[in-house]
Amino acid sequence: MKIVAKYETKKVTASNVVGYLEGSDPKLKSEAVLFSAHYDAYGKENGKIYAGAADNALGTAEMLAVAEAYSKASQKPKRSMVFLAVTGEEYGLYGSKYWAKEPTWDIKKVAANLNLDGIGSEVYGAVKTMVGYGAEHSSLGAMLADVAPAFQVNVIPDPMPDEKVFYRSDHYSFVERGVPSLMILGAPAGEKEVWMKRIKDWEKTDYHQPGDVIQPGWAWEGPETVAEVMAILGWRISETDSMPIWLGTSRFAKLERGNTKELPEEK
Ligand SMILES: [Zn+2]
Secondary structure: OOOOOOOOOOOOOOOOEEEEEOOOOOOHHHOEEEEEEEOOOOEEEOOEEEOOHHHHHHHHHHHHHHHHHHHHOOOOOOOEEEEEEEOOOOOOOHHHHHHHHOOOOOHHHEEEEEEEOOOOHHHOOOOOEEEEEOOOOEOHHHHHHHHHHHHOOEEEOOOOHHHOHHHOOOHHHHHOOOOOEEEEEEEOOOOHHHHHHHHHHHHHHOOOOOOOOOOOOOOOHHHHHHHHHHHHHHHHHHHOOOOOOEOOOOOOOOOOOOOOOOOOOOO
């Protein structure tokens, strides 16, 4: 077989967008909970618009909903809250890698990262199932397991471990700098095989394609639940005396915030 591949490389400029809410505790406010979601998709190619509605306008909107809720709350969280909409995820996590290298908050004082990067499974119906990518690595896993039942949400392990999702989205840029991180995926009730098939079908027809647009059947209560769980989880991280830690059983156990050494390849 003969394969001819043609590449064109272009340099472009894009921006991350960041906002923050100052914490209320005189000591803890120097530390921050970092929320992230990538707002880029593929722009316009060959006259077609790649809207990226599920991946990742949904995640970006959920993050903004959390920011809005905190800013309207009568009480302010103890630690500060940083909201980071990153660019260039689809082309190689460029925005998050840049922020991790040139952070606008002292990286040693970033308590945790909560990331949202969707494949749209949270709009299939009411969210009753959640996956916390990275849950097995840090104390954030137990925190999610504690918060989710209040929303009648069942936390399950990664349903597609072969795809190594944990290593493929923006939170991993922060993991490399030693920050315990979690990416939350919402899904409906019922057998995971059913909604997993729906994801797989969608991936074939719409994922990273012009077809990723808002569909009439989307159930908006799902994203609402994802945002609510995220808001409570973020609030708890903000209120807890000490920052989340890596678990002794994790391959990141010895990692410290501020790390600049390259991590060994994941096997
Ligand atoms: Zn994405």
